[in-house]
Amino acid sequence: MPLGGTGEIGMNLNLYGHAGRWLMVDCGVTFNSPLAPQRNEQQAGGGQAEVLAADPAFISAQQQNLCGIVITHAHEDHIGALPQLWQRFNCPVYTTSFSAEILRRKLAGSALLEKMPIIEVQSGATLNVGPFCLHWLAITHSIPEPHALLIKTAAGTVFHTADWKMDAGPITGRAFKPAVFKRLAQHNITAMVCDSTNALREGFSVSESDCAAALHQVIKAATGRVVVSGFSSNVGRLISLARIAAKTGRYLALLGRSLNNMVGAARATGYWPDELTVVDAGHIGYLPKEEVLVIATGSQGEPRAALSRLADDNHPLLLLEQGDLVIFSSIIIPGNEMLISRLVEKFNARNIQTLQSHNTALPIHVSGHPNRGELDLLYRWVQPQIAVPVHGEAAHLAANATVAKAAGVPQQLTGLNGDLFVLAPTPRLWPGFAKTGRIAINSH
Numbered sequence: 001m002p003l004g005g006t007g008e009i010g011m012n013l014n015l016y017g018h019a020g021r022w023l024m025v026d027c028g029v030t031f032n033s034p035l036a037p038q039r040n041e042q043q044a045g046g047g048q049a050e051v052l053a054a055d056p057a058f059i060s061a062q063q064q065n066l067c068g069i070v071i072t073h074a075h076e077d078h079i080g081a082l083p084q085l086w087q088r089f090n091c092p093v094y095t096t097s098f099s100a101e102i103l104r105r106k107l108a109g110s111a112l113l114e115k116m117p118i119i120e121v122q123s124g125a126t127l128n129v130g131p132f133c134l135h136w137l138a139i140t141h142s143i144p145e146p147h148a149l150l151i152k153t154a155a156g157t158v159f160h161t162a163d164w165k166m167d168a169g170p171i172t173g174r175a176f177k178p179a180v181f182k183r184l185a186q187h188n189i190t191a192m193v194c195d196s197t198n199a200l201r202e203g204f205s206v207s208e209s210d211c212a213a214a215l216h217q218v219i220k221a222a223t224g225r226v227v228v229s230g231f232s233s234n235v236g237r238l239i240s241l242a243r244i245a246a247k248t249g250r251y252l253a254l255l256g257r258s259l260n261n262m263v264g265a266a267r268a269t270g271y272w273p274d275e276l277t278v279v280d281a282g283h284i285g286y287l288p289k290e291e292v293l294v295i296a297t298g299s300q301g302e303p304r305a306a307l308s309r310l311a312d313d314n315h316p317l318l319l320l321e322q323g324d325l326v327i328f329s330s331i332i333i334p335g336n337e338m339l340i341s342r343l344v345e346k347f348n349a350r351n352i353q354t355l356q357s358h359n360t361a362l363p364i365h366v367s368g369h370p371n372r373g374e375l376d377l378l379y380r381w382v383q384p385q386i387a388v389p390v391h392g393e394a395a396h397l398a399a400n401a402t403v404a405k406a407a408g409v410p411q412q413l414t415g416l417n418g419d420l421f422v423l424a425p426t427p428r429l430w431p432g433f434a435k436t437g438r439i440a441i442n443s444h
């Protein structure tokens, strides 16, 4: 039963129930109408995003029945609400080392750091949590250590994909391995609970390695400073940019707290290659312009992030000038169109070039989610009895179900947050089983 993330993008929270016990998979946040100023702008500066989580009342009211929380990967829509909501669950958290590192960094300075039992699981491990036997399957996505889960119970087996794509060159971690997923057919999978984000897109997603090649091509041709803005959690992208800096004779610097935090976490967990250096951002302003490559936060136009300050020419460490280039290695998250176009206009008014992914045929940004071709293949390999599309709005879920049907999955269960998806013994949907809603939480 999803409490969040099914019928919407963001704040994923899924519950699996068996033998009177529950297992939670992910506990994420979403941003209210992304980054738009709140109507009641009492805070100085305004423009603050309101952070929301799924209302966990259904499960917190019976926390004694909750035997564990699994975090599949460290994206905010999967992990972001855990620091604020965990007290209501008060049970062990199972995740792999990179996600555990991100979680500990979120808890730093809070009493929860000592209180929350974080159990680090090895990729490929099998572990019993209450009546659930969990097997962690490494998959590829857009952050280190994404994992799918095989959840076995006496009543049946669920394959929970979490967020994924088929990436033969993911930069961090191992390449996607078809054989691992082809073998799942032998497990007689009752249901495959699957990411629907890009179910409306035909074909296949583009590899992170192709994105690296595209960024290299663009940066190699640049003559002035280059600033790249994207999603901080994409450590593979950050590593690609560090390698491009080395190849093009530029020094790499990071502007923005979340970038420094991610690179720190990647270093602490062995994901950052030792030979790739990052210079102190305080030095970058003194270097010749053709030797500067900066990664900056704020690709969504966040008013207080580094990129906005560069656009306003009031960043304390770096001033851009005519002939410099700003690359958006990102997408425009719906709702942020105005903020981003204002940012682009400010740069262009100062003859600073900008490049967004929709301005070029080169893949300067690639998604971490599966297109229809990938969904089709995975359904054909796994051969579940039931497809349960999650992680998407209603249109994405419906499109995912259509792909599943065409791929020969006998049954599709499409529902929304709060619906109980009965998977065994007789599959059916029980709409509105639990009350759902959204609660505001403080951002970390």
Ligand SMILES: [Zn+2]
Binding pocket: 012, 075, 077, 078, 163, 391
């Ligand atoms: Zn997600």
Ligand SMILES: [Zn+2]
Binding pocket: 073, 075, 141, 163, 368
């Ligand atoms: Zn994700």
